[in-house]
Amino acid sequence: MWRLLLSAIALSLACRAQAAEQTVDLATGEWPPYVSQQLPEQGVFAEIVREAFRRAGYQARMSFQSWPQTELLTKSGKAAAAFPYRPTPEREKDFDFSVPLMHSTSYLFYHKPHLPNPPQQFQSLDELRSYRIAIQLGYWYLPLFQRHRLNTLMTSDETNALRQLYLGHLDLVPMVLERGLYQIHHVFPGREKEFSYISTPLDKETALALMFSRSYPQAAKIREDFGRALAQMEKDGSLKAIYQRHFPEATPPR
Structure with missing residues (x-):
């Protein structure tokens, strides 16, 4: 009896150890x-x-x-x-x-009602100088936009940038693709289809x-x-x- 009991305990401990591993x-x-x-x-x-x-x-x-x-x-x-x-x-x-x-890759998002004919692609950022583009301090794209002398507007964060985009105060907002889609869904639930992004990526x-x-x-x-x-x-x-x-x-x- 004791041998059976000890064997059962040993088997149980072995199974637990295997599961823990x-x-x-x-x-x-x-x-x-x-x-x-x-x-x-x-x-x-x-x-x-x-x-x-x-x-x-x-x-x-x-x-x-x-x-x-x-x-x-x-x-x-x-x-x-x-x-x-x-x-x-x-x-x-x-x-x-x-x-x-x-x-992860960053793209330029826009609000369709305020920008019905956006550039679907671009070869150089120089082509975007006529657009008002959001920026935030500390982001990687700041020196890039400065080199191409883009028309930028400082925003406090991505949520504020999207709201300015929705109001027509901005034309383009740079964001990592999935992050942009997530933010649009949470800031403007039910209005996601009003937003899109230019297919040319900003970075590799x-x-x-x-x-x-x-x-x-x-x-x-x-x-x-x-x-x-x-x-x-x-x-x-x-x-x-x-x-x-x-x-x-x-x-x-x-």
Whole structure:
């Protein structure tokens, strides 16, 4: 009897240990619409990450932190990875990166009633000098717009810029595609179709990936398993399907 009981306990402990080994700790923060505790499935990036780990045989346990804390947890090995992060030479000194899950690109948004005939494409920003374009302090495009001597108007944030666009006080507002679609939906619910964006991107695609720890147990194996599952998702179309479910207006999909 005791032998059977001990065997059952040992088997139970082994099963629990095996289950624990399949849990992977991840760190992230608030960056809607990519990831947020307030969004369905916690955002498009969180849904992709969770599904890829599920396919790889892991249960993703996500912790929402400040962005400096996510990096600290990952570097110290308390989290297997943090997301979403852009690979940079500085970060690659301390971390390993997955293949990109998505790419971010900025576009110029406009309000159709006030700009019924926008330039659908442009070869140079010089072609946009006749348009009133929103800017915000600290954004990457400021020196670019200055070099091309564009007609810019300082706005406090993207929400204010969109409101000025809606009132006809501005012609164009630069925003990352998914961020722009998200902001329009929340600032002007029901009026999303009144807005669009010029198809020529302002910048090159920037990769968004998982930033993996080098100290977390079996980090290299976890990263490889994740990469294989992500490749499978791209091959069978589920990666594209998740993206389009979150951003049906976005074309072309990333």
